[in-house]
Amino acid sequence: MQVIRQHFEIINSTNTWAKQYATDFARNAMTLVTADEQTAGRGRYNRHWVSPPYQNVYASFCFFEEKLTPAIGNIPQVLALSAVAALETLSFQLKLKWPNDILLNGKKLGGILCETTQCHDAICVIIGIGININMPLQDLQKISLPATSLFAETGKQFDVQQVISTLQDTFVQKLQLFKKEGFKPFLAEYRNFIAYSGQSISFHDNRQVWKGCLYSIQDDGSMNLQLDSGEIKNFIAGEILW
Numbered sequence: 001m002q003v004i005r006q007h008f009e010i011i012n013s014t015n016t017w018a019k020q021y022a023t024d025f026a027r028n029a030m031t032l033v034t035a036d037e038q039t040a041g042r043g044r045y046n047r048h049w050v051s052p053p054y055q056n057v058y059a060s061f062c063f064f065e066e067k068l069t070p071a072i073g074n075i076p077q078v079l080a081l082s083a084v085a086a087l088e089t090l091s092f093q094l095k096l097k098w099p100n101d102i103l104l105n106g107k108k109l110g111g112i113l114c115e116t117t118q119c120h121d122a123i124c125v126i127i128g129i130g131i132n133i134n135m136p137l138q139d140l141q142k143i144s145l146p147a148t149s150l151f152a153e154t155g156k157q158f159d160v161q162q163v164i165s166t167l168q169d170t171f172v173q174k175l176q177l178f179k180k181e182g183f184k185p186f187l188a189e190y191r192n193f194i195a196y197s198g199q200s201i202s203f204h205d206n207r208q209v210w211k212g213c214l215y216s217i218q219d220d221g222s223m224n225l226q227l228d229s230g231e232i233k234n235f236i237a238g239e240i241l242w
């Protein structure tokens with residue numbers, strides 16, 4: 001798949017920009033919107049995503065689908081696996097906090113925000129990823145959850161553009177496989193990278209907090225939680241609390 005790159009030195013948010021201009025994007029290609037800095041970076045649940053200049057990956061992969069299907073929910077998981085694979089080439093071993101937070105040494109290294117917008121007769125999928133690469137500790141401390149960067153963990157600087165380029169290649173490849181064969185070929189790998197398996201967690205399903213044990217990942221990528229009562233509850237969205 002051809003990738004058309006749109007790069008900005010500074011932008012409000014690569015996802016917000018992509019949403020605004022999605023109707024202009026080529027239908028048969030992927031548009032990759034990247035920025036050196038975001039002034040209004042957005043995270044899940046309307047949170048702010050700290051996006052200082054020239055330190056991190058801020059990227060939105062955009063492509064078209066004919067219609068909204070439940071399988072679109074797996075695409076952020078495929079991107080998360082692509083990030084894990086891209087950073088493995090730099091010898092990092094990451095974990096995923098269901099559904100698609102990227103963890104390094106138990107702290108949040110990156111996150112994914114997946115949005116869709118209707119463009120005439122097609123749906124544009126806009127899947128934004130932020131990965132903290134060279135962010136120093138003093139900036140990480142502004143984040144209200146345990147966050148980290150490759151630099152904070154190693155004391156070494158990494159090439160942000162190189163990470164974007166490896167991530168792009170990996171994601172294009174994995175997305176092609178996903179479109180052909182669905183989530184099945186990714187399941188074993190995805191389950192393998194899931195953090196807190198069999199452990200006690202608190203989970204917010206956008207309505208209430210549930211406590212239980214992370215029991216399993218279903219074939220469709222959803223999560224089963226075993227409540228303290230023994231009942232097993234299935235979730236397709238939500239967030240494991242820190």
Ligand code: BTN
Nearest residue numbers: 013041042043044111112128130
């Ligand atoms: C999360 O809350 O974990 C998701 C964070 C997603 C951040 C990325 S940075 C690039 C893209 N543009 C945004 O405004 N957000 C996403």
